[in-house]
Amino acid sequence: MRALTFLCAFLCMGSAGVASAEVLRLGQPLCHAVSSVVPAGDAIPENFACTGKPQGYQKGTLWLHDMLPIGADEQDDLSLIIHSSRFDRLFVYFTYADGAMERQDVRSGDFGSHWRAGGQLAFRAPHRDVPLVGVTMRFDKVASANLLRMRLVGRGEESTQTTGLATSIGAALVLLLAGAIYNASLAVAVRRQFSAWQAAWASCMIVWGACWSQLHLFFFPGMAGAVSAQICTGLSCLAISLATLSAVTALDEGYVSRWARRTALVLTGCVALLGVPLSFMRSGPIDALAGVLGILVLANLLAVAFCIAQAWRRGSHEARSFAGAWSVPMVVLGSIEFIDTNTMFWGGGSQILILFAAAWQTLWLSVAASRSHARLRIERDMARQAEAQAQELARRDSLTGLPNRRGFIERVGTVLEQSQQQGATVALLLIDVDWFKSINDVYGHEAGDVVLATIARQIGPHESRTCTVARLGGEEFAMMVAGLEDFALKRFAEDVRREIAACDHGEAIGRRNVTVSIGLAKAATGADFRSLYRLADEALYDAKRQGRDQVVVRTLDVLDSSAAEDIERAALGS
Known part of the structure; x- marks a missing residue:
């Protein structure tokens, strides 16, 4: 007893x-x-x-x-x-x-x-x-x-011991304060219940340490004596409850049996309930109640240790962190049962040991929370990266690696907007492979795929901030170009046609040449993609009808958007 x-x-x-x-x-x-x-x-x-x-x-x-x-x-x-x-x-x-x-x-x-x-x-x-x-x-x-x-x-020994003890207490309180601030900020940033409980526990231990050590008398001298002792009693019981709650609630329900969790929480509640009247008592059976409270505290610690051990055995990462954090306080609590520490540590006795054990625990758990948070951030970043990659793949043609129709339409919107802001000319090139069906019929679809991939590798390097390249489907490719005027634009289109015609497809179709027809639609400013596409498609049709392997240019006269829509509706009505 x-x-x-x-x-x-x-x-x-x-x-x-x-x-x-x-x-x-x-x-x-x-x-x-x-x-x-x-x-x-x-x-x-x-x-x-x-x-x-x-x-x-x-x-x-x-x-x-x-x-x-x-x-x-x-x-x-x-x-x-x-x-x-x-x-x-x-x-x-x-x-x-x-x-x-x-x-x-x-x-x-x-x-x-x-x-x-x-x-x-x-x-x-x-x-x-x-x-x-x-x-x-x-x-x-x-x-x-x-x-x-x-x-x-x-x-002389008294002065030395008092100075050393004050320094040690100050160091422990600073460590606890750092842990409390860090866990509080972490709780706000990531909204983790465990970090909030841990910050509350560290704060409670700071106040307890200040009251026990009497450092608070620098600011509140009238609290000297019984008032501070009573506050310390309530704070210490509250600290035990908060420490238990931080440990038990941080362990996932799948790793800890329900009865073990409830036992720890019930014992924590009993410690808190008994600590309230004990903190107000000035007379009566204080020693007897202290003995009962001691039994409850020991039982509570054993219940927490069992929950941690059970969660660790079932593979909980949080349990491993708690095992390292709680090991030192438990060793301290166990050792002072058999070692008289009252005359040790410049008279600080067991309380200074508890203060440093609390500092160790909060710093250990802060580091563990940081590692857990970093791991979650890495997993989140990887998930976001995978999602971005999946979205990018959804916008890419699997055969050629170029943007598909969906990706092309999303990108040309930016090009059109920038060209309109800068007052630059914008042009759409529709590129269609000549006699591609005969390539598939004679050499097979695999050879046709090789031809398309070769063409894609030829025009792909033109991709830039002012030029967007895509495969719209089948044997049709597209390029959206901004900033090129009439002569330069026509020369660019002819260069693209000649580069494709010069491609070597020998491994797939031998010496057969592959040419393309290009329909080019250009506009000054204010053009929309639908109008450009319709005009470029008409130009491409003319290039096919006129013998293929050539570029046909059409110019879009841009009107006010509402007027253009009125004209289109009138034409459809007639």
């Missing part, structure tokens, strides 16, 4: 740590005295009990007393370090060999200059020519004697 109380206290009792009064090992064990009510004066009891446990002090006063061994303060002035807990007021009396007594005190809400980083209070014994022989502490309305931890160190 002491181990469970120990675990629960450092998790859920905020700025207090669990240890018996014997943590202050200065000669004889600490002796105690109890008053059921808070005394009005400063009188110290004459009788102290050095055996047994104090009882009935929660609404009164608890006295702790220890005699120092001879020569304890010869090397350095001494400082009494007390890890603060829930109390109304604390008096420290330093007794000297000549009978003199020096008193220092703090109260909840006012720690003055005595508070230190790491949830500690420092009381420096005034230097006198006579040795210090005893220390007496008076706690008014302290919540639990089991939550008190004291150390007596040299003043």
Whole structure:
């Protein structure tokens, strides 16, 4: 039960740590005295009990007393370090060999200059020519004697330890802050529930760490003492719940059995529900409830570990990330069951271990979330690339690799728009292979395909920003050209015709020449594709009728679009 109380206290009792009064090992064990009510004066009891446990002090006063061994303060002035807990007021009396007594005190809400980083209070014994022989502490309305931890160190050692502890806490809080900001931004960017839970958990641990370490007293000195301890209790239980929710909800339902998930969530709810009254308690069975809460916390951790292990076994990538993230906190929680950490880490004890374990966990999960997000982005980019490729293939002729009719029509729209904006001439060339049916009949369709592919390779390099090339179907090709005037346009069309006629098709059809007829329709500006195509088709028909292997040019007189449509309708009506 002491181990469970120990675990629960450092998790859920905020700025207090669990240890018996014997943590202050200065000669004889600490002796105690109890008053059921808070005394009005400063009188110290004459009788102290050095055996047994104090009882009935929660609404009164608890006295702790220890005699120092001879020569304890010869090397350095001494400082009494007390890890603060829930109390109304604390008096420290330093007794000297000549009978003199020096008193220092703090109260909840006012720690003055005595508070230190790491949830500690420092009381420096005034230097006198006579040795210090005893220390007496008076706690008014302290919540639990089991939550008190004291150390007596040299003043120089106290300054060094306080500085080192403050630096360590600051480093851990900065790491947690970085993780919280990153996960919050990731949750907003990709809208992942896990990142939101993780950001909330890291933020909760930041506030808990600031309250436990008392760094918040720089800004809110009135929160010193019991208020901060109570806030830490609620925050620690909330942190446990958020950590569990972030782990359980991140694992896909297919990888974790329903009963395991529900068990973890129910235990998390019990931790949160029990943490609420425990955070408000100032008296009563705090130790007993801490023991119950410790059992729930352990059960909750085991349930989470089981969910992670089950998901990992079933092949979940998230489970592997969580296993690495939760391994350190679980090792820390397990090790402090068997190792006394109260006097370690400059007095930071188990809390500083938990703070760094939390920083490790949030950074690990941030890296894991980054890798997962990067993997999803890669998969998304690959999917988009595949979709773009599929769309491009749908616009390409499978035999020649040139754009098909659909792709050609989409591209010529851009050419027509640009030519209209620039006031440039635009022309459409319809190219038809002469006597292509006889090629298929004599040499076979495979030979015909070779001929078409050869022609496509010949005209394909003309593809540019101002020229679009396509195979419209069968033996018909098309080219849309912008920016060429009359003479240059006619020469371009003739060059295309001669280049095709010069192609070598020997492997497919031997020495037979393959020629093409070209119908060319040109317009100044404002032409539409349908009008150009109709005119180019008429020019192509004339080229075929006049003997093939030639270029016939037609010019489109562009009218206002509405007027042209009216003329067309009138012609159709007549």
